[in-house]
Amino acid sequence: MHPVRPYLYYDFTISLCEVCLRRVDAKVVFEDNNVYMLKRCPEHGHRRVRIASDVDYYKRCREYIKPGEVPRKFSTATHWGCPYDCGLCTDHEQHSCLTLIEVTDRCNLKCPTCYASSGPHVGRHRTLDEIQKMLDTLVEHEGDPDVVQISGGEPTVHPEFFAILDEAKKRPIRHLMLNTNGIRIARDPDFAKQLADYMPGFEVYLQFDSFRPHVLEHLRGEDLTMVRQQALDNLEAAGVSTTLVVTLERGWNDDEIGDIIKFGLSRSCVRGVTFQPTQTAGRLDTYSEETGRLTLTDVRTAIIEQSSLFTGDDLVPVPCNPDALCMAYALKYDGDVFPLTRLFSPSDLLEGTRNTIVFEEEDVVRERAFRLFSTGTASDDTPEALDALLCCLPKINAPALRYDNLFRVIIMQFLDPAIFDVRSVKRSCVHIVHPDGRIIPFDTMNIFYRDGLQERTDQLRSEIRPTR
Numbered sequence: 001m002h003p004v005r006p007y008l009y010y011d012f013t014i015s016l017c018e019v020c021l022r023r024v025d026a027k028v029v030f031e032d033n034n035v036y037m038l039k040r041c042p043e044h045g046h047r048r049v050r051i052a053s054d055v056d057y058y059k060r061c062r063e064y065i066k067p068g069e070v071p072r073k074f075s076t077a078t079h080w081g082c083p084y085d086c087g088l089c090t091d092h093e094q095h096s097c098l099t100l101i102e103v104t105d106r107c108n109l110k111c112p113t114c115y116a117s118s119g120p121h122v123g124r125h126r127t128l129d130e131i132q133k134m135l136d137t138l139v140e141h142e143g144d145p146d147v148v149q150i151s152g153g154e155p156t157v158h159p160e161f162f163a164i165l166d167e168a169k170k171r172p173i174r175h176l177m178l179n180t181n182g183i184r185i186a187r188d189p190d191f192a193k194q195l196a197d198y199m200p201g202f203e204v205y206l207q208f209d210s211f212r213p214h215v216l217e218h219l220r221g222e223d224l225t226m227v228r229q230q231a232l233d234n235l236e237a238a239g240v241s242t243t244l245v246v247t248l249e250r251g252w253n254d255d256e257i258g259d260i261i262k263f264g265l266s267r268s269c270v271r272g273v274t275f276q277p278t279q280t281a282g283r284l285d286t287y288s289e290e291t292g293r294l295t296l297t298d299v300r301t302a303i304i305e306q307s308s309l310f311t312g313d314d315l316v317p318v319p320c321n322p323d324a325l326c327m328a329y330a331l332k333y334d335g336d337v338f339p340l341t342r343l344f345s346p347s348d349l350l351e352g353t354r355n356t357i358v359f360e361e362e363d364v365v366r367e368r369a370f371r372l373f374s375t376g377t378a379s380d381d382t383p384e385a386l387d388a389l390l391c392c393l394p395k396i397n398a399p400a401l402r403y404d405n406l407f408r409v410i411i412m413q414f415l416d417p418a419i420f421d422v423r424s425v426k427r428s429c430v431h432i433v434h435p436d437g438r439i440i441p442f443d444t445m446n447i448f449y450r451d452g453l454q455e456r457t458d459q460l461r462s463e464i465r466p467t468r
Contacts (some may be wrong), residue, residue, distance in 0.1 A: 182231035257304025272408035
């Protein structure tokens, strides 16, 4: 008998060496229900990285891949190969579903965990003229951008903050978000009231990592418990749609996932929770790669185990980039919450069909949800109609339901050198507008293209023979 390898070889991809950031070949293998990437750099040796903790879900992601939607315009050609051509290059497979406009490097915090290494004395504010050009660049590439986040640093410290929102609102952006730590919103109720003037089609993307002071001190450098509570009180009083955004680190706040979902459901202004496992990028003063990393499937399992609402049938891959994004939707109606995603098959999500809810068995929850959908035909211009705001779900005829009936849970796993997979980064749909006019995937921006990184990237390019 020949000896047998301890794993099942499943696939092949291209990753990065975590030391030198050169492209390296990588095997994808299954072992003990975990998915690993095995790679070797000629200079820095072998590396074995766990990229998923659920083999069945990892394989299931392949059922959700859909043809890419390309932008109206590409900015860079393909010379050196992914990921050294970002801009978006002509080899990228997906347009910008969500785009960040970073209006400042400055922040009123100096979080030990920050992908942008922001702080009170870091960098500068972008000028309004620069920001206008960044917005125009995005519109030129996308036409009607789906979701745009005004980000930073901390955008609310920008001296022309409301002028920036005004400029964004002048453009054909379908949904505008403010990415914020909530400090200014908490301290100034009138600020939250001013934000309400930009609704509908506006939302606050609020940092909300934990209920425990020592966890906030670990991730953010100080106890922000009361800040977050007061910010939410002010947003609720002003009626501003809000998403709670949780940076996750194993052993610190991954046991709070279910409690945060439950808390989000208790707040009328909260439209959902986004969980983002920490990536190795930017400033990581307190993060340990060996003990702190969480995969998307780790978070998905924690949601199922800690939440009484969502099951494995609800948490499904997002078709534009299933390896990096997982979603679940629910409806809030008349004091009850109804899981929604389980009602759709993979083909429904890929084809975007209307009214494809099919009942195989007697199910009171499904039957009640179906009745909510079957109340007529939604108008395309109804402000914040559910019909237009269910990302990646089929169109739904439900004029009686609006955005405040929606609750979503998203897991967003960003790539870093350890788990970099060229297949996933080519499908990335979360992008950043660079001030020089390029539009760059979030993952590669933080690895190769932020200030101070371009020289290293140029050196890597110099070692590669251009492909064309």
